[in-house]
Amino acid sequence: MSATPDFLSRDSFVERDARARVQALVDDGRFRELIDPFERLVSPWLLRQGVVTQSDDGVVVARGEIDGQPVVVLAIEGAFQGGSLGEVGGAKIAGALELAAADNRRGVPTRALLVLETGGVRLQEANLGLAAIAEIHAAIVDLRRYQPVIGIIAGTVGCFGGMSIAAGLCSYLVMTREARLGLNGPQVIEQEAGVAEYDSRDRPFIWGLTGGEQRYRTGLVDTYVDDDSTALRAAVIALFRRGRPAVERSQRCEQFLARLKRYDPAGQVTAEQVRQLLAEGAES
Amino acid sequence: MEKFEYRYPAGVTAGGRAMVGVVGSGDLEVLLEPNAAGTTTVSVTTSVNGYGGVWQAQLDRVFKGALVGPDAPAVQVEINDFGATPGVVGMRLAQAFAVLGAGSGVGSASGAASGGGS
C-alpha cells in the first residue's frame, strides 16, 4: 500500500459537509452532537430578513475522541451562507471552547479542533457575528494555554475575515491545496483597492498568494495535505501528539517584524518574495 | 421567502428521526421526526417565491407512492430550501427516508450516515 493515496481511492474531505467531516476526524466515526439540528436553535435575525435558516445555524459541535483523547470538534458548514458566523453559530464555537478550557481547569484534557470553512462575519448579523468572533479569539487564547488548538482549512470556501484571525491564533494549522487563508475576500480587496492591486478573478494569482501550498511554504501553516480524509485525520493526530508549541505563532511578533523589515513595500510583492522573506530558516 | 404546509395519509408513528442536507445554493435540508399515527405533515420554507404549484406537484409525487405511500411511517417533515430543483428535493427526501429506515438519525449531505446522534 502506497503512502500517498491514489487519486481514485482517496476519500475527499473537501466534498464532505460539516457533519461528515467530523465523522472522518473522530475515532471510529463516533461522536455526540451538542445542540443538534432537531433543537432548531436557529438564527434569531435571519427570518425577519427573508433568509431561510439552517437548523444548526451552520455550525456542528461534536464531542468525541481523537487518538483516544477527549476532543470537541467545531465544524463550520461552508455551504450555508458561505460559512459566515452569526450570533448562534458563533456562540456554539465560543461556548464549546470555553467549556473545553474549563474542563482542563478541572483536570480533564479536552482538546479542540476547528474545521474552518468560513467567510467570517455573517453581515446579516454584523455586530453580533463580530462580537462572537472576538469571544472565539478569547477562548482560543485561553484554551491553548492547556492544549494545542488545531485548525483545518480544507476549502473550497477557505478561511477569511475575523475567522482568519482565529486561524492565526491556533497552535497548529492544516491546509489543503484547494483551500485559501486570508483576511479579506478577493472581491472586497478589488473593490477597495482596485483590480490592478488585486484581481479577484485571477485564480492562479489568488491561490499563489493565499492558497494552502503557499501558506505552508511561508511558515504560516504547519501541515499541508492532500484532499484525503485519512491524511487529514493523520495530520491532526500527529499535531496533537506534538503538544503545545513552546511559542505560539501569534506570539512571534518580534520575529515577524524583523523579517518584514527586510521587505521594501515601495514595490509590489510576489509569491516568491514572500517565500524568501518568511520561510523557515530565513535569517531572523 | 415563502412557507407551505401539506398533509398526507400515513401509517404508524415513525420509530426515529433523520436529518439530511444543507441550506446551500440549489440545496435543502430535510428533518424527519415522528408524527401522530395516520398523518404525515410537510412544512416547507423556501427562499424562492412563486413555486407553490411546483412544490405541491413534487411532494404529491413523493408522498403518494413514488417514494412513500399511505402506509409509510407517519412523520413531520420540515424542509428548509435554498432554491433546489424538484429533482434535488426528491433526492434529499429519499435520502432522509433512507436514513430514517437505517435508524442512524443524522445523515450527511455527502451521503455518509454519521455515527452521531443519541
Next chain:
Amino acid sequence: MSHDVKPNDFADGQARRDAGASDRAASQSDRSLSRGAAWLAALTDDATPLAGSPASVRVVDGSLGGEPCRYIAVVPDPANPYPRARDGEVGLIEGWELGRRVHEAIVADRDSGRPRTIVAVIDVTSQAYGRREEALGIHAALAGAAGAYAEARLAGHPVIGLVVGKAMSGAFLAHGYQANRLIALNDPGVLVHAMGKAAAARVTLRSIEDLERLASDVPPMAYDIASYRSLGLLWKLLDVGNADRPEAADVTVVRAALEAARRDIVDDPERDLRSRLGGGANRDASSRVRGRLAALW
C-alpha cells in the same frame, strides 16, 4: 458571484468613507490629529509616545488613577511605507507592533505583582486591504495583536477599550475587542461594524438604502453606537462635549470612567469576556446557546 465594478469605486479612500461628508472633510483637513490621536494626547497630557514604534502606532506609558497605564492608539500616517495603510488602518506592521508592545508590558510586569492597565484608544477605520497585506499574512499580524491583548487580560492586566471614533471589523478585533471592559463615546462619529456600508452593500447584493432600512429593524446590523449598546456589549456610554477635540471637562469624564472600569476589573474575579453576556434581549441567544452547551456537555 459577479458584481458590477464602477469606476468611482476605486477613488482613493472614498470606498471606505461611510460616515458622511463632514467626517470626510474633518479627517482630510486635519489628518495630523485623528480622534484617536487627539484622545491619546488628551488622556496622557500630550506625553511623547515611546520611541521605536512606527508613526502609526502610538504608545504612551502614563498613569490611570495613580497606577501605571500603557495607552495605545493606531493613528493615520500619510507617510506609511505601506500605501494601503495610510489612513489609520490596522495593517501588517501595525498588527505585529501592537502585539509587540502589549507583550512587552506583560513581560515587564510579570514579576512585579502589579500588572499595568492597558487602554486601547480605538479609532480604526478598517484593516488594511491590499496585495502586500494578504501575501505577507496580515491575518497572522492581527492575530498577533488580538492574542497579545487577550494574554494581557488573562495575565491580570486590566484591559480597557475606549471607542472614540470608528471600531471596524478586523481592526477592532485586533485593537480593543479583547478588553475586559468596553467604553464608547456617545457621538455620531462613533461607529462599530463588521464592514463599511458600501462594501457591505456590494457583498450582500443590496442597496445601501436597503441595508439602512434593515438596520433599523435588525439592531446588530446598525452602525450607530446606540444600536451597538443595545447588544449589551458596552460597559459604559459617555456623553462628551467635543468628541473630535476633547476639552478639559471631556477628559475628566472619560478619565473617571476609565478609572471606574479599572477598579471594576480589579474587583472582578473573572478575566474572561463573560461580562458581555446577559445585557439584554438582543444577545439572549448567545446565553441560551452557552446554557444548552453546558447542560449537554
